[in-house]
Amino acid sequence: MSEVKKIATRVSYGNALTELAEEFPDLVVLDADLAAATQTGIFKKAYPDRHIDCGIAECNMVGIAAGLAATGKIPFVSSFAMFAAGRAFEQVRNSVGYPKLNVKIGATHAGISVGEDGASHQCNEDIALMRTIPGMVVLNPSDDVEAKAAVRAALEHDGPVYCRFGRLAAPVINDRPDYKFELGKGVVLREGKDVAIVATGLEVSFALEAAEKLAADGIDAKVINIHTIKPLDEDLIVAAAKETGKVVTVEEHSVIGGLGSAVCDVLCAKAPTPVLKIGMQDMFGESGPAVALLEKYKLDGNGIYEQVKDWLK
Amino acid sequence: MNKLELQKTANEVRKGIVTAVHSAKAGHPGGSLSAADIFTYLYFEEMNIDPNDPKKPDRDRFVLSKGHTAPGLYSTLAQRGYFPVEDLKGLRHLGCYLQGHPDMKHIPGVDMSSGSLGQGISAAVGMALSAKLSGDSYRVYTLLGDGEIQEGQVWEASMFAGARKLDNLVVIVDNNGLQIDGKIEDVCSPYPIDKKFEAFNFHVINVDAHDFDALAAAFNEAKATKGQPTAIIAHSTKGKGVSYMENNAGWHGKAPNDEEYATAMADLEKVGEALCQK
Numbered sequence: 001m002s003e004v005k006k007i008a009t010r011v012s013y014g015n016a017l018t019e020l021a022e023e024f025p026d027l028v029v030l031d032a033d034l035a036a037a038t039q040t041g042i043f044k045k046a047y048p049d050r051h052i053d054c055g056i057a058e059c060n061m062v063g064i065a066a067g068l069a070a071t072g073k074i075p076f077v078s079s080f081a082m083f084a085a086g087r088a089f090e091q092v093r094n095s096v097g098y099p100k101l102n103v104k105i106g107a108t109h110a111g112i113s114v115g116e117d118g119a120s121h122q123c124n125e126d127i128a129l130m131r132t133i134p135g136m137v138v139l140n141p142s143d144d145v146e147a148k149a150a151v152r153a154a155l156e157h158d159g160p161v162y163c164r165f166g167r168l169a170a171p172v173i174n175d176r177p178d179y180k181f182e183l184g185k186g187v188v189l190r191e192g193k194d195v196a197i198v199a200t201g202l203e204v205s206f207a208l209e210a211a212e213k214l215a216a217d218g219i220d221a222k223v224i225n226i227h228t229i230k231p232l233d234e235d236l237i238v239a240a241a242k243e244t245g246k247v248v249t250v251e252e253h254s255v256i257g258g259l260g261s262a263v264c265d266v267l268c269a270k271a272p273t274p275v276l277k278i279g280m281q282d283m284f285g286e287s288g289p290a291v292a293l294l295e296k297y298k299l300d301g302n303g304i305y306e307q308v309k310d311w312l313k
Numbered sequence: 314m315n316k317l318e319l320q321k322t323a324n325e326v327r328k329g330i331v332t333a334v335h336s337a338k339a340g341h342p343g344g345s346l347s348a349a350d351i352f353t354y355l356y357f358e359e360m361n362i363d364p365n366d367p368k369k370p371d372r373d374r375f376v377l378s379k380g381h382t383a384p385g386l387y388s389t390l391a392q393r394g395y396f397p398v399e400d401l402k403g404l405r406h407l408g409c410y411l412q413g414h415p416d417m418k419h420i421p422g423v424d425m426s427s428g429s430l431g432q433g434i435s436a437a438v439g440m441a442l443s444a445k446l447s448g449d450s451y452r453v454y455t456l457l458g459d460g461e462i463q464e465g466q467v468w469e470a471s472m473f474a475g476a477r478k479l480d481n482l483v484v485i486v487d488n489n490g491l492q493i494d495g496k497i498e499d500v501c502s503p504y505p506i507d508k509k510f511e512a513f514n515f516h517v518i519n520v521d522a523h524d525f526d527a528l529a530a531a532f533n534e535a536k537a538t539k540g541q542p543t544a545i546i547a548h549s550t551k552g553k554g555v556s557y558m559e560n561n562a563g564w565h566g567k568a569p570n571d572e573e574y575a576t577a578m579a580d581l582e583k584v585g586e587a588l589c590q591k
């Protein structure tokens with residue numbers, strides 16, 4: 001396990017934009033004074049004329065992107081999740097979502113793995129916010145391979161897309177020849193009959209770790225990676241619920257409104273099943289190293305393992 | 314405090330900034346150092362505050378709108394006696410109350426939580442309005458970055474403050490010329506800053522941010538100004554006091570390693586010794 005390659009999905013984002021620039025000549029990248037942190041700086045270096053720094057003005061940036069999209073460009077706007085989804089929410093809703101413009105949002109530094117910057121910058125609400133906008137596609141890739149595929153899928157899709165990326169280096173778990181990214185399709189990473197763990201983003205690798213630990217205790221957990229939170233792969237989730245009778249959702253996000261809520265919405269209507277929602281429990285984060293925070297808030301492999309074990313008792 | 318004492322205190326504040334950020338292995342030294350003299354003047358000379366009674370109702374308020382420069386505020390609060398200087402080493406550590414960005418719930422002396430740029434000034438305007446509504450005499454100070462003023466909310470707040478003639482409000486812009494992605498005029502120029510505030514019905518004062526005589530004159534002029542809020546455009550050097558950090562955008566949000574820390578402290582020790590010779 002210690003040999004696993006790690007890369008932050010924000011870096012994958014910067015790399016993917018650069019690699020796809022020739023193929024998508026209408027692609028322009030917008031940033032709000034965070035080009036180094038969001039990694040759009042990689043694109044800026046290669047294509048300085050197609051990178052627009054809007055200054056520290058995220059709401060205006062989203063509006064400018066709407067105008068660019070309305071005139072045929074494909075803008076990718078970038079900032080921290082807190083500011084892209086949080087501060088500019090209403091601009092995203094009314095100037096991008098409502099007119100269904102072809103704007104892509106690359107939001108980095110999502111979740112508590114932001115670390116030392118603390119609660120003001122740890123956005124645990126972005127999935128909830130973006131998911132409520134009609135027509136918005138919400139992607140939350142789990143590693144480098146998936147993040148790059150998500151950027152391509154976003155560019156190929158006609159309409160608004162929100163992509164969530166992390167600051168912390170994440171283990172590469174999808175590096176296999178047959179890997180294929182299908183928008184709206186969940187991926188079964190491990191079969192199991194006792195419980196289905198549905199995870200997203202950074203939490204997918206931790207869910208796999210937890211499943212290993214559960215297996216050692218004789219608990220057979222199925223693990224599903226949901227990279228597309230909206231539209232959700234309802235069939236896969238309903239089938240998993242019927243198969244195992246117990247569902248656990250895991251996300252680096254509030255348990256209110258995120259993946260857990262999306263899964264519950266589906267199961268309520270189609271296959272009522274007990275669900276344990278693992279995530280931030282209606283609280284703000286705090287300053288500290290990312291790894292220590294994930295441990296404290298029980299969002300690492302061991303934390304997930306303990307909570308699932310407890311719940312299944 | 315006389316000028317020499319203020320200079321010595323500001324130098325201690327700078328040491329605390331560098332020490333805190335070094336210990337945290339993260340944080341924002343550049344904009345903390347550029348504002349160190351302003352923080353010092355506010356907390357040691359200008360504001361009506363009491364470290365032994367951080368929440369006394371008639372105190373003057375300070376809102377650090379550019380919340381990322383919390384190390385500057387914390388180091389000043391520690392020097393002023395709100396909490397032990399030793400605690401600065403806990404900055405950004407898990408379990409320490411000194412959060413990466415100002416947290417009014419947990420840090421004595423912090424009047425407003427901040428960190429999302431452009432929002433602090435609105436809260437400061439609200440505090441100034443509140444004083445007017447209840448006939449209180451406290452004054453409100455807020456410090457903004459020159460990159461921060463690219464946020465539209467800054468100008469919504471300014472328009473309101475000017476329209477409401479909030480003469481108990483002082484908006485200070487730390488004009489160090491740099492933001493993260495480079496020079497402010499290259500990223501998205503906010504210049505002319507003074508004329509913008511003038512147009513929003515502010516009394517505007519340009520000042521050298523590292524000259525305590527000039528700061529004293531500016532804050533006194535602000536106090537004497539009636540019928541409109543004051544904007545102090547403080548012309549500063551980002552990273553001031555640490556040779557290799559000065560005017561270098563790369564030191565906006567990066568911690569010095571052990572060797573760099575030693576160099577920084579040596580720079581500041583030298584300044585301190587020179588001040589003691591005076």
Ligand SMILES: Cc1ncc(C[n+]2csc(CCOP(=O)(O)OP(=O)(O)O)c2C)c(N)n1
Nearest residue numbers: 033344428429430458459460461491492493
């Ligand atoms: C709304 C918002 N957008 C982006 C950021 C990230 N950020 C932190 S500091 C900074 C640059 C600030 O530059 P400036 O205001 O000039 O501050 P100073 O030079 O005094 O450090 C940015 C973009 C933030 N904290 N809040």
Ligand SMILES: [Mg+2]
Nearest residue numbers: 459460491492
């Ligand atoms: Mg600046």
